[in-house]
Amino acid sequence: MTAIWSVDTASFCDNAKRVKQNNTIMAVVKNNAYHYGLEFAIEQFSKIGIDTFSTTSLKEAVRIRELSPNATIFLMNAVYDFDTLREYRIHMTLPSLSYYYEHFNNLYDISIHLEYENLLHRSGLKSIDEIKEVLQHHHQNQQSHKMNIVGLWTHFGYADEFDVPDYQIERDAWLEVVDTLISEGYMFEMIHAQNSASYYRENGVLNHHTHARVGIALYGSRPYQSIAKDSIQQSLTVKGNVIQVREVSKGDYCGYSFAYEATKDHTKLAVVDIGYGDGILKTRAKHEALINGKRYPIRALMMSHMFVEVDDSIHARDEVILYNNDIRVDEYTFKGVGANSEQLSAMNHHSLIKEYR
Numbered sequence: 001m002t003a004i005w006s007v008d009t010a011s012f013c014d015n016a017k018r019v020k021q022n023n024t025i026m027a028v029v030k031n032n033a034y035h036y037g038l039e040f041a042i043e044q045f046s047k048i049g050i051d052t053f054s055t056t057s058l059k060e061a062v063r064i065r066e067l068s069p070n071a072t073i074f075l076m077n078a079v080y081d082f083d084t085l086r087e088y089r090i091h092m093t094l095p096s097l098s099y100y101y102e103h104f105n106n107l108y109d110i111s112i113h114l115e116y117e118n119l120l121h122r123s124g125l126k127s128i129d130e131i132k133e134v135l136q137h138h139h140q141n142q143q144s145h146k147m148n149i150v151g152l153w154t155h156f157g158y159a160d161e162f163d164v165p166d167y168q169i170e171r172d173a174w175l176e177v178v179d180t181l182i183s184e185g186y187m188f189e190m191i192h193a194q195n196s197a198s199y200y201r202e203n204g205v206l207n208h209h210t211h212a213r214v215g216i217a218l219y220g221s222r223p224y225q226s227i228a229k230d231s232i233q234q235s236l237t238v239k240g241n242v243i244q245v246r247e248v249s250k251g252d253y254c255g256y257s258f259a260y261e262a263t264k265d266h267t268k269l270a271v272v273d274i275g276y277g278d279g280i281l282k283t284r285a286k287h288e289a290l291i292n293g294k295r296y297p298i299r300a301l302m303m304s305h306m307f308v309e310v311d312d313s314i315h316a317r318d319e320v321i322l323y324n325n326d327i328r329v330d331e332y333t334f335k336g337v338g339a340n341s342e343q344l345s346a347m348n349h350h351s352l353i354k355e356y357r
């Protein structure tokens with residue numbers, strides 16, 4: 001018996017279709033497709049008509065090209081390996097004015113998306129004036145081989161926040177940039193800004209935008225709680241097994257360093273073969289696990305094991321589910337365990353058996 005990380009392929013595709021609807025989606029596949037596996041994700045997304053992908057890693061971008069010869073691939077981090085970008089036809093961000101002036105000669109024949117910094121301050125041109133400066137300098141550049149400005153984009157840092165006005169502020173600032181450039185006659189093949197939260201908040205793709213740049217919803221988690229549970233479904237299951245059930249008495253300490261003190265005699269603790277070494281977060285272990293359709297409290301977390309307090313109905317070899325569509329990653333996000341992507345990224349794919357069904 002070993003703990004298992006498994007994905008139901010039909011449910012993954014079904015969810016992606018439900019998220020996509022009739023919109024044009026750029027699927028974010030960074031970090032090995034949120035740990036779902038780059039090869040798997042590209043294959044499934046392609047099947048349902050998504051042909052545009054973005055990542056932060058050049059290595060992943062090259063791999064996407066190998067998997068999908070006709071896809072549009074957008075690299076969200078700027079790199080300096082210009083020949084590889086040309087060879088694999090990878091689009092790339094323009095991260096700053098200084099990067100432009102330093103490298104515009106090297107960027108020839110590369111498709112570039114101008115990035116607007118906005119409130120996140122992670123990357124991008126600082127103002128519409130900087131964007132226009134690049135556009136005008138590029139227009140006046142007489143070289144026969146120049147970079148191709150094909151896109152305009154930003155990233156919202158506050159779309160998941162509802163109690164502060166910052167999403168509205170960054171959204172309005174961005175729309176002003178887009179509207180102004182379009183009204184002045186600038187044209188872009190691709191305009192994209194929205195992560196999952198913004199895509200749901202706006203009920204689809206914003207005006208003038210060609211794509212929503214969606215990640216976590218495609219992987220089965222709701223970016224915020226008020227989205228109906230059945231509009232996004234989780235195809236991932238993470239489960240271990242009961243190795244044995246032990247009985248302890250009131251006052252017994254169980255687990256390392258007094259981790260749990262039994263509060264009653266005849267306390268039944270299931271010893272389960274999954275722990276933080278497999279990627280179960282300490283914060284997640286403050287909650288429950290699902291055994292035979294019922295939730296039981298996790299009492300202590302160890303590297304390769306956990307204790308779950310159970311009743312007489314639980315026996316050795318019963319399955320212990322940490323995550324599936326009934327006990328979802330997003331439920332624990334909303335309980336403060338950590339971001340959806342943080343819980344997914346913590347999974348240890350070297351120790352868990354990985355299965356696609």
Ligand SMILES: Cc1ncc(COP(=O)(O)O)c(C=O)c1O
Binds near residue numbers: 196
């Ligand atoms: C630049 C950028 N765009 C889009 C996304 C997708 O966000 P989400 O997974 O919330 O849809 C991310 C994720 O972190 C990102 O960094």
